[in-house]
Amino acid sequence: MSDPVSDPMSGPIAAEQVLALEGVVAGYGRAAPVLRGLSVTVRAGEVVCLVGPNGAGKSTALKVASGLLAPRSGRVMLAGRDVTGLTPQRLLALGLAHVLQGHSVFREMTVAENVRLGGYTVRDQARLDARIEVVKELFPVVAERWGSMAGLLSGGQQKQVEFARALMLEPSVVLLDEPSMGLDPRNTQVVFDQIDLMRRAGVAVLLVEQNARRALEMADVGCVLDLGRVHISGPARELAADPRLGRLYLGGQPAT
Amino acid sequence: MTLLLQGLALGVLTGGLYALLASGLSLYFGVMRVVMVAHPAFLFLAAYLTYTAHTAFGVDPFLALPVTVPLFFALGVAVQRLLVARLAPDNLAMMSVLLTFGLALTIEGLLGTFYTGSYRSVSMDYATRSLTVGGVHLPYDKIIAFSVAALTLAVLFAVLVKSRFGRALRATIQHREAARLVGIPTERVAGYGFGVGLATAAVGGAVLALITPFFPASHWVWIGKLMAVIVVGGLGSVVGAALAAVLLGVVEGVVLVTVDATWATMMFYVFLFLTLLVRPQGFFGGRLAHRF
Ligand SMILES: Nc1ncnc2c1ncn2[C@@H]1O[C@H](COP(=O)(O)OP(=O)(O)OP(=O)(O)O)[C@@H](O)[C@H]1O
Ligand SMILES: [Mg+2]
Numbered sequence: 291m292s293d294p295v296s297d298p299m300s301g302p303i304a305a306e307q308v309l310a311l312e313g314v315v316a317g318y319g320r321a322a323p324v325l326r327g328l329s330v331t332v333r334a335g336e337v338v339c340l341v342g343p344n345g346a347g348k349s350t351a352l353k354v355a356s357g358l359l360a361p362r363s364g365r366v367m368l369a370g371r372d373v374t375g376l377t378p379q380r381l382l383a384l385g386l387a388h389v390l391q392g393h394s395v396f397r398e399m400t401v402a403e404n405v406r407l408g409g410y411t412v413r414d415q416a417r418l419d420a421r422i423e424v425v426k427e428l429f430p431v432v433a434e435r436w437g438s439m440a441g442l443l444s445g446g447q448q449k450q451v452e453f454a455r456a457l458m459l460e461p462s463v464v465l466l467d468e469p470s471m472g473l474d475p476r477n478t479q480v481v482f483d484q485i486d487l488m489r490r491a492g493v494a495v496l497l498v499e500q501n502a503r504r505a506l507e508m509a510d511v512g513c514v515l516d517l518g519r520v521h522i523s524g525p526a527r528e529l530a531a532d533p534r535l536g537r538l539y540l541g542g543q544p545a546t
Numbered sequence: 547m548t549l550l551l552q553g554l555a556l557g558v559l560t561g562g563l564y565a566l567l568a569s570g571l572s573l574y575f576g577v578m579r580v581v582m583v584a585h586p587a588f589l590f591l592a593a594y595l596t597y598t599a600h601t602a603f604g605v606d607p608f609l610a611l612p613v614t615v616p617l618f619f620a621l622g623v624a625v626q627r628l629l630v631a632r633l634a635p636d637n638l639a640m641m642s643v644l645l646t647f648g649l650a651l652t653i654e655g656l657l658g659t660f661y662t663g664s665y666r667s668v669s670m671d672y673a674t675r676s677l678t679v680g681g682v683h684l685p686y687d688k689i690i691a692f693s694v695a696a697l698t699l700a701v702l703f704a705v706l707v708k709s710r711f712g713r714a715l716r717a718t719i720q721h722r723e724a725a726r727l728v729g730i731p732t733e734r735v736a737g738y739g740f741g742v743g744l745a746t747a748a749v750g751g752a753v754l755a756l757i758t759p760f761f762p763a764s765h766w767v768w769i770g771k772l773m774a775v776i777v778v779g780g781l782g783s784v785v786g787a788a789l790a791a792v793l794l795g796v797v798e799g800v801v802l803v804t805v806d807a808t809w810a811t812m813m814f815y816v817f818l819f820l821t822l823l824v825r826p827q828g829f830f831g832g833r834l835a836h837r838f
Contacts, residue, residue, distance in 0.1 A: 319636075358723055379729040387727075394724040396717050407717055410710075411729035455728065 308334050308494040309463045314364035316354045324350045326518040337485060337495040339526060341502040342515035348498040349391050352465045356388035357381045387461035391468050395448045397441030401432055404440050404451050408458030425454035445472040463494045470501055482508055506530040548681040553803035554796060559688040561795020565788040566695035567750045568775040569702060570743035576719040576782040577739035578630055580642035584649035586765035588744055591653050592751020593760050594661055600668045607668055607752045614748040622744030626737040657762035667759035687757045698749045699788060715739050774814040778821045780828025789830045
């Protein structure tokens, strides 16, 4: 966090905004909107953490950012360009990756096929082979279980396959929806270390976590989401100590 | 003993054909979660086209395939894009049954108008003889049906497993959102999946034309049998359906020679009910077979 690029408060030379949701209103089908004017900004080399109760709209916010869900109004900006309504395929090409909440491996495919599909849009086989070596090193399980059916891996192992798949194209913006869910402490650490590595590499990370204290400890900026809007946001460490966080979200325990 | 062997051999041959006829149903269910009641109607549409090609132009049933297969592929893409994709997701299963039921009736009506209600058949000299091995008679038409089915399924599997399109299709079936996130145009892929399903009907129809007489309402007999096959195999599993098809074909064949035809047909429903009671997810779906 001493790294100047990662400090959101670094004044006039603040890093460029890589991803921004601006006044996003979004929902499913004809139902009332889930997001009601949500605004979030992520800069290069910064980890922004969204916390909030179940059903607050955290996953929905990420789906809007990755193009899975088109907003009813508001804008999505990626690297200074308006990308509202673009398909996930286009956003992927612009450097965005999204790891979904829960499990999203292709269960009846091998780990190898899963990871290779991360490079589905790229025809340059040499580049993909090189990336495969990189992600295998980042996530040893991927190398160990290369030929196994992905659906037969444990939950935590599957999660690592999903990360490997998402990192195949060296994204510059990564959306992570509860990445530590179901992971043991060691693998949780691996994931958080991985996030830290990405930040150092200048990647912008938008993180959703239920493990709020832990996530806010490592994030740069925190946002508390409720009912489709950001209620409090600020430097993550200050937010972690904010008594309002406890009241709004953590069920009234005193903040530590 | 010979009788049993006879039933077994015929069962395997017919089972192979069932596998081909049901593979389309598994694909539709896999890509769109729809129950395509009109699949057998399309099978007989293909059978009638084969009949026309044969009677009007003297074309061998299998030589018409280069025309009917692409035609049916295009029809399948059109059905998915113009009809199925427009159904609301909340009541897709139910509405898809109604929609495809309507399609089946429409096709049946058209066939009745153009071909009248009388029985038609395509008979080729090469299909009328039979091979005798150790007292077991294997009619050539059944052998041809089995071989064509096996070949078509082999091509289908090769496409699903090895090709870029096949990987995209399987990814779309297994996790649609994750597939979109790796850049797969899932809507287009689902349309092509439907097209491939209907393309199998073009082949299946040509085979049916060769082995059985048919009339416009023939498809109703098949929908029940084929649904039983895909439920026993595990909905949406192409491999599961193929295994279940051979199993049911053999059971049918053996019951046919040892009991009677009524019981033989009944076995499909007996297995259907047993599956729903004991293992509703199907016997070959999930871990044993790769659900495509
Ligand atoms: N595919 C969907 N179709 C319809 N409604 C949905 C869908 N996904 C989410 N919702 C609704 O949107 C609201 C917000 O859901 P969302 O998944 O964004 O919450 P979340 O903040 O991620 O919650 P959690 O902490 O439980 O993951 C919920 O009320 C939910 O019922
Ligand atoms: Mg969520």
